[in-house]
Amino acid sequence: MxxxxxxxxxxxTRPVVVLTRSGTGKVSATCGTFMILNREGWxxxxxxxxxxxxxxxxxxxxxxxxxxxxxxxxxxxxxGDGKSLKDIKPFPESDLVVGRLDPFDPSEIMEYPVFVTPExxxxxTSLCRVGYPFSRIRASFDKKNSRFLMDSKSLPSLYPIEGxxxxxxxxxxxxEAKTIAKFIETSSPGLLGQSGGPIVDMKGKVxxxxxxxxxxxxxxxxxxxxxxxxxxxxxxxxxxWGVHIEEIIEALRYTNKLK
Numbered sequence: 001m002x003x004x005x006x007x008x009x010x011x012x013t014r015p016v017v018v019l020t021r022s023g024t025g026k027v028s029a030t031c032g033t034f035m036i037l038n039r040e041g042w043x044x045x046x047x048x049x050x051x052x053x054x055x056x057x058x059x060x061x062x063x064x065x066x067x068x069x070x071x072x073x074x075x076x077x078x079x080g081d082g083k084s085l086k087d088i089k090p091f092p093e094s095d096l097v098v099g100r101l102d103p104f105d106p107s108e109i110m111e112y113p114v115f116v117t118p119e120x121x122x123x124x125t126s127l128c129r130v131g132y133p134f135s136r137i138r139a140s141f142d143k144k145n146s147r148f149l150m151d152s153k154s155l156p157s158l159y160p161i162e163g164x165x166x167x168x169x170x171x172x173x174x175x176e177a178k179t180i181a182k183f184i185e186t187s188s189p190g191l192l193g194q195s196g197g198p199i200v201d202m203k204g205k206v207x208x209x210x211x212x213x214x215x216x217x218x219x220x221x222x223x224x225x226x227x228x229x230x231x232x233x234x235x236x237x238x239x240x241w242g243v244h245i246e247e248i249i250e251a252l253r254y255t256n257k258l259k
Contacts, residue, residue, distance in 0.1 A: 002162060004204060008111055009130045011109055014034055015193075016076060016196065017031050018031075020056070022070060029137040029138075029148075030137075031133075031137060031192075034196050037252070037255065041104030043101055045196035046095050046195050049195060049196060055071060056071040082103070084102055087099055091250070091251050093178065098252070115248065116201065122165070123165055124165065129160065130194070131190075132193040133192055137155065156193060163188030168183070171183065183208070183244055186240040186241075189213040189240050190241075198210075210242050215236040215237070216237045
């Protein structure tokens with residue numbers, strides 16, 4: 001049902017790897033997703049993938065003495081070696097970031113995203129979320145050359161998961177947000193590694209950008225015996241929230257200003 005949508009989305013959906021090295025020398029590599037928007041190399045992804053970067057920058061001015069909490073080195077890998085992001089503009093209240101890849105070869109992309117209009121959105125529509133979950137990226141740090149190294153065999157693969165559009169939700173993008181934003185909810189959860197990836201319909205049109213997974217209580221808690229003890233297990237529906245197209249349009253206006 002989503003084979004054509006997956007083919008289209010795979011043209012402009014790429015992995016971003018966030019690499020950190022702590023004061024103890026521990027290297028971590030987490031994966032997210034971004035979309036390439038146009039021939040100028042503009043991309044869009046979610047702002048929460050940048051949390052470690054913002055913390056890293058804060059620690060440059062405010063000394064962190066705990067080596068386990070300190071981020072000694074930080075880097076992004078934008079779907080290919082030697083690529084960086086320019087003209088970065090965060091929209092944290094919508095959990096979005098836009099920027100421009102440099103260098104960028106437009107011949108790499110055969111199809112760019114087409115976005116749905118709010119008038120086309122109808123509750124109950126089948127949707128597909130695309131991104132890079134189930135990644136176990138092996139990375140190390142080369143002290144001599146001060147750079148991260150990744151095992152190419154451990155890089156992630158594109159993976160889809162289906163669901164339906166259940167409702168529109170208005171909520172803060174993060175706990176301390178001063179304003180609220182619009183999200184679409186889907187009946188399936190977003191998987192770790194799919195944050196920043198597109199949520200598309202069967203025609204491949206982008207409806208939203210995966211932001212987070214929420215856990216909705218179902219209202220019943222069966223009691224089970226485990227290890228000789230009776231325990232109560234709360235039941236939840238895991239649903240995905242994607243940044244609504246109206247929020248995305250606001251972010252895209254910034255890229256148009258800089259063309």
